[in-house]
Amino acid sequence: QQQVKQSPQSLIVQKGGISIINCAYENTAFDYFPWYQQFPGKGPALLIAIRPDVSEKKEGRFTISFNKSAKQFSLHIMDSQPGDSATYFCAADHNNDMRFGAGTRLTVKP
Amino acid sequence: KAGVTQTPRYLIKTRGQQVTLSCSPISGHRSVSWYQQTPGQGLQFLFEYFSETQRNKGNFPGRFSGRQFSNSRSEMNVSTLELGDSALYLCASSSEGQGPARYTFGSGTRLTVV
Numbered sequence: 725q726q727q728v729k730q731s732p733q734s735l736i737v738q739k740g741g742i743s744i745i746n747c748a749y750e751n752t753a754f755d756y757f758p759w760y761q762q763f764p765g766k767g768p769a770l771l772i773a774i775r776p777d778v779s780e781k782k783e784g785r786f787t788i789s790f791n792k793s794a795k796q797f798s799l800h801i802m803d804s805q806p807g808d809s810a811t812y813f814c815a816a817d818h819n820n821d822m823r824f825g826a827g828t829r830l831t832v833k834p
Numbered sequence: 835k836a837g838v839t840q841t842p843r844y845l846i847k848t849r850g851q852q853v854t855l856s857c858s859p860i861s862g863h864r865s866v867s868w869y870q871q872t873p874g875q876g877l878q879f880l881f882e883y884f885s886e887t888q889r890n891k892g893n894f895p896g897r898f899s900g901r902q903f904s905n906s907r908s909e910m911n912v913s914t915l916e917l918g919d920s921a922l923y924l925c926a927s928s929s930e931g932q933g934p935a936r937y938t939f940g941s942g943t944r945l946t947v948v
Contacts, residue, residue, distance in 0.1 A: 727872070730876075738872075752938065758936075758937075760937075760939075765941065766941055767924050767926070767939030767940050767941050767942055768924070768937075768939050770936060770937065770938075771876075773936075802926055806939075813876065813877060813901070819867055819876070819890070820867070820889065820890065820928065821879070821882065821890040822867065822879065822937065823879060824869070824876055824877035824878075824879075825876060826875070826876035827876045827877070
């Protein structure tokens with residue numbers, strides 16, 4: 725079953741806008757929540773990650789917001805650029821058993 | 835530092851055949867995980883190997899198997915191929931003992947079953 729649910733499936737944002745992708749998980753044993761970015765023809769690459777003892781983490785234009793009680797977390801991309809157009813995956817890990825969301829295809833229009 | 839290397843990059847097989855895919859992890863990484871990526875299902879976890887032992891396993895039929903060698907290189911095998919096995923197969927390596935899995939993915943093997 726899908727242990728990590730991700731939405732939306734696709735997202736179109738204008739250049740300079742904010743992109744928001746949401747994820748929800750079920751297993752409370754998960755203790756590490758990364759986001760991966762994947763370009764066509766490449767494997768996913770780690771973008772940013774958070775542990776559940778922190779509610780927010782920011783790295784440049786990318787921010788993860790984490791709500792432990794709701795078992796939800798989200799990725800915010802500020803000032804979205806055409807180069808950010810890619811597929812984004814959220815994931816949840818416990819003991820090297822990492823489960824991924826279904827992915828969000830982000831298109832940033834110039 | 836060389837990245838994760840997967841071979842071959844592309845593969846076309848006939849239904850009923852078997853296939854073996856290879857993954858060479860980053861030097862020093864002892865954990866290798868395999869994922870199946872399809873447009874409809876996203877990234878589905880197959881299995882994870884560490885020090886030649888399978889530690890975790892996803893919900894795939896027994897036709898999907900893997901192994902890891904003493905040099906940490908890993909192979910996965912799919913027997914009796916079905917059309918639905920067409921997918922991008924990704925492997926990821928991580929180093930143990932540095933907190934949670936920090937996966938580095940290879941570029942994948944694109945398997946097409948006809």
